[in-house]
Amino acid sequence: MFVRNAWYVAAWTDEIGERPFARRILDEAIVLFRDASGTVAALEDRCCHRGTPLVFGRVVTQGLECGYHGLIFDGAGKCVLVPGGHLVPPGARVRSYPVVEKNQFVWIWMGDPKRADYSLVLDYPYHDDPRHWPHKHTVYRMHCDYMLVIDNLMDLSHLGYVHGGTVGGAPATHVEAKMHTTRTATGVKFDRWMLDSVPPPTYVAAAGFEGRIDRWQETEFFPISTVVQWIGAVSAGTGSLRNWKYEGDRSAGFSFRLFHGITPETATSCYYFWSVANGYRQNEASATEQLFNETARTFDQDKAILEAQQIRMLETPDGPLIDIHGDGPRIQARRVVDRLLAEENANAAGQPIIVSRSAG
Ligand code: FES
Numbered sequence: 001m002f003v004r005n006a007w008y009v010a011a012w013t014d015e016i017g018e019r020p021f022a023r024r025i026l027d028e029a030i031v032l033f034r035d036a037s038g039t040v041a042a043l044e045d046r047c048c049h050r051g052t053p054l055v056f057g058r059v060v061t062q063g064l065e066c067g068y069h070g071l072i073f074d075g076a077g078k079c080v081l082v083p084g085g086h087l088v089p090p091g092a093r094v095r096s097y098p099v100v101e102k103n104q105f106v107w108i109w110m111g112d113p114k115r116a117d118y119s120l121v122l123d124y125p126y127h128d129d130p131r132h133w134p135h136k137h138t139v140y141r142m143h144c145d146y147m148l149v150i151d152n153l154m155d156l157s158h159l160g161y162v163h164g165g166t167v168g169g170a171p172a173t174h175v176e177a178k179m180h181t182t183r184t185a186t187g188v189k190f191d192r193w194m195l196d197s198v199p200p201p202t203y204v205a206a207a208g209f210e211g212r213i214d215r216w217q218e219t220e221f222f223p224i225s226t227v228v229q230w231i232g233a234v235s236a237g238t239g240s241l242r243n244w245k246y247e248g249d250r251s252a253g254f255s256f257r258l259f260h261g262i263t264p265e266t267a268t269s270c271y272y273f274w275s276v277a278n279g280y281r282q283n284e285a286s287a288t289e290q291l292f293n294e295t296a297r298t299f300d301q302d303k304a305i306l307e308a309q310q311i312r313m314l315e316t317p318d319g320p321l322i323d324i325h326g327d328g329p330r331i332q333a334r335r336v337v338d339r340l341l342a343e344e345n346a347n348a349a350g351q352p353i354i355v356s357r358s359a360g
């Protein structure tokens with residue numbers, strides 16, 4: 001069961017070129033294409049003539065032409081041409097989905113189009129600021145429930161175990177990290193500090209730290225399925241943490257930003273759109289490339305764990321699962337999603353919303 005009235009990342013803008021592009025989102029077959037004016041549109045990937053996937057067609061001046069008998073649909077899903085100049089039958093249309101291109105993403109609204117509120121699309125300006133935040137991005141197809149990816153991002157105590165050779169470092173550093181979790185207007189945020197710690201291999205390779213570091217990870221979950229992070233380090237002792245504010249010059253160190261947009265494909269598979277932007281050595285393309293490669297190596301490790309976890313969970317759906325100390329932010333993120341799902345179901349049933357706005 002998915003929250004439908006929400007914006008999900010459907011694609012990176014550079015994935016949508018001259019040919020129609022298919023993707024299954026919330027278990028619905030979608031075809032994306034760029035019309036003659038360059039505007040991206042998303043339609044149900046099923047022709048209303050004989051049910052053929054429209055992805056087999058081609059983009060023409062008037063819209064998307066079905067690859068079977070040549071009906072043409074515009075970006076709103078309306079059939080605008082039947083070959084041979086024949087009459088377009090009434091009701092000849094396919095479902096269209098609201099989409100918007102912003103900050104290198106194509107976002108899609110999967111619910112009631114009348115409720116699509118463009119002001120709710122997340123701002124991620126770093127993608128459009130290559131001078132300060134050069135970035136590189138990709139998408140992984142994951143064979144797991146999208147919520148397992150969110151769990152993984154909201155519980156960073158796994159870093160020392162899964163990513164010891166890259167961004168992790170010693171497990172004890174992570175287990176002993178100072179944590180501060182707060183509710184935000186819509187989601188959950190947590191800050192982690194590992195003061196006076198040994199730099200992990202990726203940080204040494206990227207920034208050349210020789211001594212110990214004060215290291216931070218600021219992580220924020222934006223419903224429905226986006227997590228953004230600002231991560232970095234400065235040489236230990238150049239500042240201090242007071243009331244969860246670091247009194248010191250963080251711009252003097254090394255930092256990077258991670259974007260994670262997780263879009264369900266099915267109940268047990270998802271698309272993981274991620275990017276990494278470096279806030280150091282911005283003039284060196286090799287720095288961005290190196291950070292991307294290290295991050296990809298890191299996320300490949302997550303992918304292996306999460307897909308194996310999904311298999312075991314499917315084998316033992318009633319098996320016990322316990323919560324431990326580090327699960328706090330993860331549990332809060334799940335509560336937000338559960339509450340939104342409950343609200344949406346209540347609305348669909350015409351019932352008043354009885355779940356409170358508080359995520360707690
Ligand atoms: S199935 Fe699309 S035009 Fe016939």
Ligand SMILES: [Fe+2]
Binds near residue numbers: 152158159162302
């Ligand atoms: Fe990880």
